[in-house]
Amino acid sequence: MKGDFDVVVVGARCAGSPLAALLARAGLKVCVVDRARFPSEVPSTHMLHPAGVAILERLGVLDKMLATGAPPLERGSFQFDDIRIEGGPEVLGGFGAPWLCVRRVTLDSLLVGMAEESGAQVLTQTKVVGLIADSGVVRGVRTEAGSLKAALVVGADGPRSAVARFTGAREYHVTHPGRFASWAYFEGVAEPHARARLGKVGDTGFLAMPTDDGLFMAGVGLSMSMLPAYMADTDRGLTEGLRQIDELSGVLGSARRVGPIRVMSRWRGYFREAAGPGWALVGDAGHFKDFTPAQGMSDALRQAERLASSIEAGLGRGHLADRLDAWWKWRDDDAWEMYWFANQIGASGPNPRMANEMIRGLSQEPGGAEKFLRVLNHDVAPSTVFSNRRGLRTLIQAGRAHPRQLPRLVSETGSLMREEARQRRLRRRPIFETSPADPSDQAATDGTGRSMHGTPPGDRRAELG
């Protein structure tokens, strides 16, 4: 197997196939390679917020997603202990797209088909085992079946990205997991008003909604300390977890579980250096955040759209390196606030009282539901809604209503503000948690032995110093 391409994309799921499709439609010669056979799963639940659904529509693949039987979910229901926020896409500024939940076994196959129909060459069951490099510049990939040369290699190959490893892309702002996720599919759920549900009651995070093929997906996110007990009896663990959510007990009443219980506990949050000479990273390969607010697939789709136009312009009109650097900076800016918000709402243990009081205040004010949904939909930054001003107002109101809780509320507010100050410091000076990939990886990928590191985008050079 041989070939010369403008772009080789490694990984063909939420990030890789849309990117390959868009580049192929722009007239570039593209190959997308994945070691997986499709249809197949990845460890992930599948709630797509309206912004992600809108991208599927722009890609022209939404009708096929809906034809799988996954209902367009016109209502979203978000619960944090006794607080509930409800809304439909209409509250997202007339955005119009509903929530959607298509199993990855189905969704990813449709995306792979879309890439092929768009003119990309698709190679599945083909593992990338190294990179071709010349004078420190990536020029293609080596697969188990042969080499593919390209002007640019994009790693869309997920959290354990081989492209990241081979290029030595470093991680920064690493966060450690507070929760593990466990989910399963059920049949026999008859809910007259289907909706997307996400929330946390006590220490039990949950996600539940109908998916394709007449199935219903329901899962929990539990504190990491509960993992050993959960793994001892996952059936009991999932049943008891879901039982914590009153509303779900009713919905799942006489439903039957279909297939195994999935558990995902090995993850961490990170940003990775996202571009260098002849390479770039997109989707989970370059960034992963706590799964609690269900952002990853929409992020991957949004990044793919944006990266496609940067590559198209860079390969067409030149200055590819500058455009990739600009893309990297955009990726970090785009992901920054939601990264910490996700980390906060996914932290182990029950929600801090102050956080709940802020959500309560928001839920009670006119337009509050819309603001909350717009945060989850990545339309507005969390800090514009959960501002310091709101925090102070909440502290005064909650302190008046519950004077005996005041010391606790003050202490929680202090923690929230200290954490925010820490994040501001990190933004100025990222902490790299891992050194470049070990020498054996480099040797396997770059015959010249030269570094294939990216140069940090110009205006961030001092930060990355």
Ligand SMILES: Cc1cc2nc3c(=O)[nH]c(=O)nc-3n(C[C@H](O)[C@H](O)[C@H](O)COP(=O)(O)OP(=O)(O)OC[C@H]3O[C@@H](n4cnc5c(N)ncnc54)[C@H](O)[C@@H]3O)c2cc1C
């Ligand atoms: C527990 C959990 C729950 C989640 N729930 C949600 C949710 O509800 N909603 C949401 O939006 N997001 C969710 N996410 C996040 C979401 O799963 C990811 O953000 C998304 O899958 C990213 O897609 P991707 O294309 O970047 O990577 P992936 O989906 O990981 O795809 C990477 C592909 O690269 C291929 N690959 C890897 N190495 C090689 C190689 N050497 N050669 C060839 N191919 C290779 C793999 O086979 C794979 O197909 C969740 C994540 C987790 C862990």
